[in-house]
Amino acid sequence: MAESVEIQEIRSAVRQLCARYGEDYWLDLDRNHDYPTEFVRELTRSGFLTVLIPEEYGGAGLGVREAAVVMEEVCRSGAHAGACHAQMYVMGSVLRHGSEAQKRQYLPRIASGELRLQSFGVTEPTTGTDTTNLKTLARRDGDDYVVNGQKVWISRIQHSDLMVLLARTTPRDQVRKKTQGLSAFLVDVKAAEGNGLEIRPIESMINHHSCELFFDDLRIPRENLLGEEGEGFKVILDGMNAERILIAAECVGDGRYFIDKASAYARERIVFDRPIGQNQGVQFPIARCYAEVEAASLMVEKAAALFDAGEPCGAEANMAKMLASEASWRAGDVCMQTHGGFAFAKEYHIERKFRETRLYQIAPISTNLILSFIGEHVLGLPRSF
Ligand SMILES: Cc1cc2nc3c(=O)[nH]c(=O)nc-3n(C[C@H](O)[C@H](O)[C@H](O)COP(=O)(O)OP(=O)(O)OC[C@H]3O[C@@H](n4cnc5c(N)ncnc54)[C@H](O)[C@@H]3O)c2cc1C
Numbered sequence: 001m002a003e004s005v006e007i008q009e010i011r012s013a014v015r016q017l018c019a020r021y022g023e024d025y026w027l028d029l030d031r032n033h034d035y036p037t038e039f040v041r042e043l044t045r046s047g048f049l050t051v052l053i054p055e056e057y058g059g060a061g062l063g064v065r066e067a068a069v070v071m072e073e074v075c076r077s078g079a080h081a082g083a084c085h086a087q088m089y090v091m092g093s094v095l096r097h098g099s100e101a102q103k104r105q106y107l108p109r110i111a112s113g114e115l116r117l118q119s120f121g122v123t124e125p126t127t128g129t130d131t132t133n134l135k136t137l138a139r140r141d142g143d144d145y146v147v148n149g150q151k152v153w154i155s156r157i158q159h160s161d162l163m164v165l166l167a168r169t170t171p172r173d174q175v176r177k178k179t180q181g182l183s184a185f186l187v188d189v190k191a192a193e194g195n196g197l198e199i200r201p202i203e204s205m206i207n208h209h210s211c212e213l214f215f216d217d218l219r220i221p222r223e224n225l226l227g228e229e230g231e232g233f234k235v236i237l238d239g240m241n242a243e244r245i246l247i248a249a250e251c252v253g254d255g256r257y258f259i260d261k262a263s264a265y266a267r268e269r270i271v272f273d274r275p276i277g278q279n280q281g282v283q284f285p286i287a288r289c290y291a292e293v294e295a296a297s298l299m300v301e302k303a304a305a306l307f308d309a310g311e312p313c314g315a316e317a318n319m320a321k322m323l324a325s326e327a328s329w330r331a332g333d334v335c336m337q338t339h340g341g342f343a344f345a346k347e348y349h350i351e352r353k354f355r356e357t358r359l360y361q362i363a364p365i366s367t368n369l370i371l372s373f374i375g376e377h378v379l380g381l382p383r384s385f
Pocket residue numbers: 119120121122123127128129130152153154155156204208210359362363364365366367368369372385
């Protein structure tokens with residue numbers, strides 16, 4: 001199970017890069033609702049954010065295993081990888097479903113950092129997890145599609161040049177299967193804003209730059225269709241396993257961050273004339289979290305290995321995301337408890353990471369939906385919806 005030299009080198013290089021952006025950098029961004037523009041630029045220019053882009057399009061051409069290590073180390077450093085993680089997996093929609101012309105047009109410029117593909121628009125206010133029930137409609141009109149509808153929680157759009165948008169091109173009652181009739185588009189965000197696209201930021205619990213989107217006759221050129229018309233669900237679905245694995249890796253990074261912090265504090269903090277970590281009531285919860293995070297990490301590795309080998313990995317990717325998001329949350333809770341009152345002081349950074357890691361039991365897919373996937377598709381239990 002020893003890590004390859006290449007993985008160790010990636011870990012070490014990402015750690016060094018992140019060390020230049022200390023926790024105060026992230027605290028300031030959180031306080032001021034700012035975006036880590038310099039950090040994302042450096043992560044892109046150093047080639048780490050684009051590891052999944054094939055070499056022929058200017059990336060490193062590495063696998064999800066390497067990408068997962070990048071995301072894990074970013075989170076372990078105290079940073080918030082949610083500011084930039086989407087570029088890794090949204091790019092896969094262009095890579096696997098884009099035409100050769102689209103790949104040549106976009107991927108090298110994404111790899112160089114000239115274009116940012118940080119945003120994907122799927123969720124809608126009235127449909128939630130029931131994705132195929134989404135209402136945003138793209139109607140064909142000459143060489144364009146005309147889009148009307150609404151999206152919610154679309155993150156980083158104000159810091160992205162492109163967005164992958166999922167919309168209905170055929171109403172649900174006119175298709176045989178509910179997954180049919182959806183189409184994916186590449187939207188030029190800067191051209192669209194003010195010309196049929198309105199963006200309204202949502203004030204939220206974490207600094208995730210999420211927005212509501214309103215489409216009012218937004219015109220998208222036909223050449224921006226990704227894949228076949230009506231087959232957009234596949235375009236989005238294909239990126240989902242990578243997304244789950246990478247987010248699970250972020251949670252492993254968060255978990256390790258919390259365990260490092262809790263252990264260090266428990267060794268140093270003296271109460272009743274001894275380190276608090278000498279009390280097993282303080283020590284055991286940290287040790288339990290360590291075991292849980294290590295177990296989740298193994299599932300991340302298994303899912304990534306299957307993904308990179310081109311094997312089915314839906315169950316493993318989902319399990320990795322569920323186990324890692326629960327483990328990181330528990331580690332955050334134990335880290336808070338270990339720090340006592342100081343956990344609430346922003347300068348200790350723990351409360352920010354605690355808020356950030358909570359997201360991953362809900363987005364991009366909630367725990368119940370993962371359990372339902374395992375129940376139905378792995379255990380053969382009756383379908384519930
Ligand atoms: C900070 C943030 C950033 C986000 N960024 C993006 C983004 O960039 N792009 C994007 O498209 N979306 C984004 N999302 C949306 C996110 O993917 C959804 O919030 C998530 O998928 C859950 O959907 P929902 O909020 O509509 O919950 P709902 O679908 O309304 O579900 C609410 C609760 O009910 C449970 N539930 C629902 N149905 C069932 C059932 N049949 N059985 C059991 N339990 C059920 C769910 O598990 C959940 O706990 C983001 C969300 C947040 C909070």
